[in-house]
Amino acid sequence: MNERWSLAAGHVPESIVLVLLAVAVLMAVGEGLAAFRRPRAPVARRVAAGLLALRLAALGALLAVAFELTLRVEQVTPAGRRLVVLVDASASMALADAEQEGDEPQSRQARLEAAWQRSADARVGWRDDGLVVEVRGFDLGSRPYTGELAETLAVQPRGEGSDLARALGELSQPEPDRAPLAGVVVISDGLVAPDPAADAQVRAVAEGLGVPVTTLSAGAPHIRDVSVAQVRAGEFAFVENVVELEAEIVAHGLSGTATTVELRRNGLPVASQSLRLGADGVPSEVRFEVAPDRVGQFVYEIAVPPQPREATEANNTRAFVVKVLRDKVRVLHVAGRPDWDVRALRTLLRRDPNVELLSYYILRGLDDIAREDTTAALSLIPFPTDELFEEQLGSFDLIILHNFDSVLHQVEQYLDNIAQYVEDGGALVLIGGDLAFGDLGYALPELAALLPVDTRTRAPLEHEPFRPSLTEAGRRHPITAWLATADEGWAQLPALDDHNPLSTNPRGETIGAATLLSHPDDTDPRGRGRPILAVAEPGRGRTMVLSTGSTWRLGFAPDLPLIDGARPYDLLWLSAVRWLLRDDSSGRLTLETDKPRYRVGETVELQAKTWSAGYAPEPGIAVSWSLRPLAPGPDGQPAKALAEGQWTTDGLGRAREALQELPVGAYVASARRELAEGAVSADDADGLGEHEVRRVFIVEPPGRELAEVDADPGITRLAALAEATGGEALSAVDGDALPRRIPLTEPQADRDGLRVDARRDLPLWNGWVALLLLLATFGGEWLLRRRQGEP
Structure with missing residues (x-):
């Protein structure tokens, strides 16, 4: 334990006071120096030096009182260095894969937790060495793990993505009150970059930290899965005009398997194609040509049926919204x-x-x-x-x-x-x-x-x-x-x-x-x-x-x-x-959503508006609304409503409803207003201007997180990241545990990273000591000057 001394000002005078104080000090010091430099006998010069010392001491005492100076004594010890462990909590960590083909698959999360327990002794050793170990989970953001969670890492991985670049970037922010960063551990399946540009960003951010990044891969090389990896479709189409909808189907562990790819509209099949799945990771192109037969907004889906022992079914469908317009x-x-x-x-x-x-x-x-000859040539x-x-x-x-x-x-x-x-x-x-x-x-x-x-x-x-x-x-x-x-x-x-x-x-x-x-x-x-x-x-x-x-x-x-x-x-x-022709701006009742696609957890806002026959906003109108899954029920009838209610439009003819926590799927929201002779339903999917109007939208699963499920690219990515930063690449599949001597930066011999254990403040301006010092210095100088005959 070391002792650190410092001066702290308890008060800073106003600007005018500071100026006057500075002028007075400079004049006093200048006059004292001038008196000291005058020619004198040897004895007189010693007296002049004493006068200058007394004046400087007096000025110091005066400044201590003016600024309320306090002597701060701190007992400090080295705070150690910080080791941050970043744990992947995205949805891909819940996938099960195996080391060898035919082995029983194990979830990546279970493999991660087992590797963390094998590293228990290493974690104790890190703390014994004075390291501050900080555990953080990350998906699209990062958050600290504390208590039992930090000891077990037992979470349900549901994150919508794996933004490792953001999690690493947060560690680069300056934090003066915390121990300096000495190293980083990343435990993940490595599926943290959907494209080469994102991969390069992750590496650049990691290298910018200036510390070794040790990686522990939780993925295994063998997985059974088929996914709709990518869909290419426009947001608009024209009625009775052929439009192409394309998709890439990617499979792993299912090479040569025959399957069917289905195209659905509003939950009902409209086309299908037979497909034989390709080699692992090789995309198979599927193209559908459809000619929409009516105007409106529709949810299309491209779907592949689940396969036996498939790692996840969440990526077997991909939904998108297409608005069909009139061509002619x-x-x-x-x-x-x-x-x-x-x-x-x-x-x-x-x-x-x-x-x-x-x-x-x-x-x-x-x-x-009656009188025309219909056989005539010019008839x-x-x-x-x-x-x-x-x-x-x-x-x-x-x-x-x-x-x-x-x-x-x-x-x-x-x-x-x-x-x-x-x-x-x-x-x-x-x-x-x-x-x-x-x-x-x-x-x-x-x-x-x-x-x-x-x-x-x-x-x-x-x-x-x-x-x-x-x-x-x-x-x-x-x-x-x-x-x-x-x-x-x-x-x-x-x-x-x-x-x-x-x-x-x-x-x-x-x-x-x-x-x-x-x-x-x-x-x-x-x-x-x-x-x-x-x-x-x-x-x-x-x-x-x-x-x-x-x-x-x-x-x-x-x-x-x-x-x-x-x-x-x-x-x-x-x-x-x-x-x-019922242009979008001509409806007596309109219903809109703020966007056609939502992520899980986002709030869906329905917005209705009513108009009179003269197209003035119509307040006080009762509008009933409902929300139901777009796909029909088992009996072919519309699915049961998930939510419904009654609106009364405000003074501007508006009504709103916020829908929260909707699960993944396609939905149809409908609104209905009563007229003098009852309501009239509309079969038109666009519905604008009808007395019953509809809007469709989709709630999507975790983005592109499950579009890529093969761990091999992730294992390679993590190994390259460790090599580029001077860390160590480990594999949970191989039974590796985090090492007791983990790669860290060398400690720096400066004041960073000191922990204050005790602090004591001694006021220099308050009490009898300060008063006695002022009297002794100013009085001593005055008496000595009188004895020497100085003015």
């Missing part, structure tokens, strides 16, 4: 006669490369057919009503009947098919004109109930220019919201030529009907402006009625203003098409 929108556009409005809409739709347009002009009616083809409205009706995403008389053109008998098409999720647009609403052609009850206007009364075309008024619902609706942001609204746009004087559907509230544009002067019997543009959401479909055939003027009038760089006509119709 199929639109049927049927016009009663060609005119400028028909031409404008047809040109706009044909210009869009994502639209597959099928367009027909009706150039002859029943009278023309027009008959309008294919059966093919369009019966055979292929369901293949269209959008149907536009443009100034079309269903009676005149013999389509009235198919209106019930069109009504069913809308209820099943189709989109229908009716555009006015002189042929459209004058003869009750759309009065069929099944269809009339789905429209936002009343088509059970005649509404012949009226020719009177006008500028529509934007309603409150129109200010918020995706189709017309752009008008609300324009400087002068419709006032800056051309007037429209004509309109059909329609009334709103008396039961419009039951189908979410809303009038977006109304006539400024012409009113219905209830005193409301007649609808010019109205929309509804019946069943799972959407309908729109435009009671004028002159919107083409929004694209071709002279001095036409541009809004955000686009023609008003383009804005109106492109917004309408997006809404009709």
